[in-house]
Amino acid sequence: MRAPRILIAGGGPVGLALAALLSQSRESAPWDVRLIEPQAVPQWSDADVDLRVYALSRASQRILSAAGVWDAIAAKRVSPYRRMVVWEGHHDARIGTLRFDSAEVGEPDLGHIVEDRLIRTVLVDGLAAHDGVSLDLGVELAGVGATPDRVEVATADGDAIEADLLIAADGSASTVRALVDLPAVDVAYEQAAIVTHIATEQPHAMTAWQRFLPSGPIALLPLADGRSSVVWSTSSASAESFSALDDRAFAAALADATDHVLGDVVDVGPRASFPLRALHARRYCAPRVVLVGDAAHTIHPLAGQGMNLGLLDAAVLAEVLEAAVAAGEDPGDLRVLRRYERRQKGRNLKTLLAMDALHRLFSRAGPLLAPLRATGMSLVDANSFTKRRLMREALGVTGELPIAARARPGPIELN
Numbered sequence: 001m002r003a004p005r006i007l008i009a010g011g012g013p014v015g016l017a018l019a020a021l022l023s024q025s026r027e028s029a030p031w032d033v034r035l036i037e038p039q040a041v042p043q044w045s046d047a048d049v050d051l052r053v054y055a056l057s058r059a060s061q062r063i064l065s066a067a068g069v070w071d072a073i074a075a076k077r078v079s080p081y082r083r084m085v086v087w088e089g090h091h092d093a094r095i096g097t098l099r100f101d102s103a104e105v106g107e108p109d110l111g112h113i114v115e116d117r118l119i120r121t122v123l124v125d126g127l128a129a130h131d132g133v134s135l136d137l138g139v140e141l142a143g144v145g146a147t148p149d150r151v152e153v154a155t156a157d158g159d160a161i162e163a164d165l166l167i168a169a170d171g172s173a174s175t176v177r178a179l180v181d182l183p184a185v186d187v188a189y190e191q192a193a194i195v196t197h198i199a200t201e202q203p204h205a206m207t208a209w210q211r212f213l214p215s216g217p218i219a220l221l222p223l224a225d226g227r228s229s230v231v232w233s234t235s236s237a238s239a240e241s242f243s244a245l246d247d248r249a250f251a252a253a254l255a256d257a258t259d260h261v262l263g264d265v266v267d268v269g270p271r272a273s274f275p276l277r278a279l280h281a282r283r284y285c286a287p288r289v290v291l292v293g294d295a296a297h298t299i300h301p302l303a304g305q306g307m308n309l310g311l312l313d314a315a316v317l318a319e320v321l322e323a324a325v326a327a328g329e330d331p332g333d334l335r336v337l338r339r340y341e342r343r344q345k346g347r348n349l350k351t352l353l354a355m356d357a358l359h360r361l362f363s364r365a366g367p368l369l370a371p372l373r374a375t376g377m378s379l380v381d382a383n384s385f386t387k388r389r390l391m392r393e394a395l396g397v398t399g400e401l402p403i404a405a406r407a408r409p410g411p412i413e414l415n
């Protein structure tokens with residue numbers, strides 16, 4: 001019998017991680033995996049820190065470890081964060097500030113800040129060492145047709161690729177989702193996130209700082225070189241005017257917006273801005289086609305969970321497919337793909353709705369709302385049981401986890 005052919009469209013972190021996980025299980029499921037990606041994969045360099053960074057949970061760390069790349073990532077550059085401080089008014093006020101510390105849950109950290117380019121470079125290098133996995137850069141999916149026994153993909157260059165299963169990891173504006181007619185609920189926030197790296201007067205203290213402003217949340221994430229990565233979500237119009245400021249004026253605006261929590265902003269790096277949306281596909285699969293990562297769900301970056309959810313999708317789908325192929329099932333069969341959908345859709349939707357609710361809660365003004373929110377935050381801060389639960393959720397170690405995201409013995413947790 002021939003090996004099942006799996007085609008992944010999209011070489012973002014989720015598509016690449018899925019290819020790596022599938023390559024790890026080729027002994028029990030000897031499939032042929034092909035990944036197509038229109039762009040060149042950006043190369044990581046130790047000379048500068050990528051503008052795009054992710055706050056990766058413990059579950060994501062374990063998944064990247066199962067994909068065979070966490071040690072290589074940690075050896076190059078990661079920044080663990082041990083504490084998290086969330087506030088609305090003044091960070092040193094007695095009321096209205098939430099403080100989390102990894103020591104309270106007996107963990108060395110609450111997660112790691114990792115560069116997008118680094119994850120992708122290491123995954124691509126890892127894939128090059130595996131048989132049965134091919135990576136085709138410069139190839140864009142432009143058409144999809146499914147028959148009962150295979151899926152046919154047309155590339156933008158006019159080539160045809162046949163597979164037993166097409167996995168769409170082609171991001172928020174997924175071409176596959178549109179072509180296969182998997183409708184999605186799509187809400188534009190009319191907000192954008194400005195990202196940059198800054199040097200500050202005071203050290204970041206291995207702490208992720210997040211302030212909620214009526215215009216949107218602003219986060220400072222600690223980088224390994226002592227600077228902080230900024231994710232500043234605000235209205236599209238404000239993002240445009242802040243982006244147009246010169247570095248000095250921008251630094252002053254940023255220090256104000258962050259309540260001078262790290263003192264003055266003394267240096268600002270290049271800036272970029274991303275429009276924000278919430279999107280959730282009503283179905284994650286059709287016969288021989290399945291969605292993962294941002295193609296299935298795109299969430300507000302206020303709790304930095306998009307990539308974490310995408311890596312969980314990858315781990316659950318790899319696990320479901322491996323079990324199906326080992327049992328002699330067809331990996332493109334809708335009944336197999338629905339097993340993945342059943343495991344992931346509820347969890348993803350719950351996180352998306354929670355982020356959306358938080359976003360709306362903190363963007364409302366009103367004489368009573370701000371004190372009520374501050375009191376609520378203080379009540380949570382004083383309740384160590386609730387705080388420990390929230391930290392475990394943020395670490396991604398609660399609920400039904402795929403094997404790749406579960407704890408394993410060994411030193412990998414200590415980076």
Ligand SMILES: Cc1cc2nc3c(=O)[nH]c(=O)nc-3n(C[C@H](O)[C@H](O)[C@H](O)COP(=O)(O)OP(=O)(O)OC[C@H]3O[C@@H](n4cnc5c(N)ncnc54)[C@H](O)[C@@H]3O)c2cc1C
Binds near residue numbers: 171305
């Ligand atoms: C400002 C900001 C900050 C964020 N911070 C965090 C964070 O701290 N933590 C976190 O967990 N998440 C974060 N996220 C979310 C995170 O960026 C996304 O969830 C993540 O990038 C999704 O990865 P992906 O591989 O699914 O999609 P993408 O990274 O979008 O990759 C999709 C890939 O598909 C390719 N592609 C597109 N069209 C085609 C086609 N037709 N054929 C083939 N390939 C195609 C693209 O070239 C691309 O390489 C943040 C998002 C934003 C906007």
